[in-house]
Amino acid sequence: MRQRLAMTAIFCGLVIGFIPIVSAQTTDTATDQRITALEARVAALERREGITSPTTAPSATIAASPAAPVAAAAPSAPVVAPAPPADWSALHRGMTQRQVIAVLGNPGNKQVMPMSETWYYDGDRRVQFDRNGYLDSWSVP
Numbered sequence: 001m002r003q004r005l006a007m008t009a010i011f012c013g014l015v016i017g018f019i020p021i022v023s024a025q026t027t028d029t030a031t032d033q034r035i036t037a038l039e040a041r042v043a044a045l046e047r048r049e050g051i052t053s054p055t056t057a058p059s060a061t062i063a064a065s066p067a068a069p070v071a072a073a074a075p076s077a078p079v080v081a082p083a084p085p086a087d088w089s090a091l092h093r094g095m096t097q098r099q100v101i102a103v104l105g106n107p108g109n110k111q112v113m114p115m116s117e118t119w120y121y122d123g124d125r126r127v128q129f130d131r132n133g134y135l136d137s138w139s140v141p
Contacts, residue, residue: 050106088140091127095135100127 045051086104095103100119104127107119116136117129127138 086121088125088138091135091138093135093137097129097133097135100129100135 088104090103091100104121107121107127109120111118111120115131117133118126119129120126125139128136130136
């Protein structure tokens with residue numbers, strides 16, 4: 001009886017130990033394709049917003065998946081035009097962040113809070129956006 005119980009325990013242990021191996025070997029191509037598509041969308045957004053981030057290698061699962069599409073080589077970084085001269089008198093409440101960048105250029109630093117975002121420029125100059133991303137206030141240099 002004990003020998004049979006021991007054999008059953010060994011068999012159960014082998015089966016339970018085998019399940020993660022089988023699960024790890026199966027690939028979900030739909031998930032891999034969604035991840036690849038999301039990575040491409042993030043890269044496109046970063047290029048559009050001018051954000052530079054270190055590139056990460058795709059995960060081994062995606063790289064090994066034969067159904068995953070091959071991503072094209074990323075284009076070189078866009079040429080950034082020099083910032084226009086800051087015209088603080090052109091600011092008005094309700095401007096979008098893109099409009100503020102067009103007037104003042106990119107900020108030197110940003111502080112993101114739950115209900116607002118503040119951009120800092122040289123000296124004590126700053127602009128503050130509301131929680132929806134619209135210009136709320138600014139300091140006059």
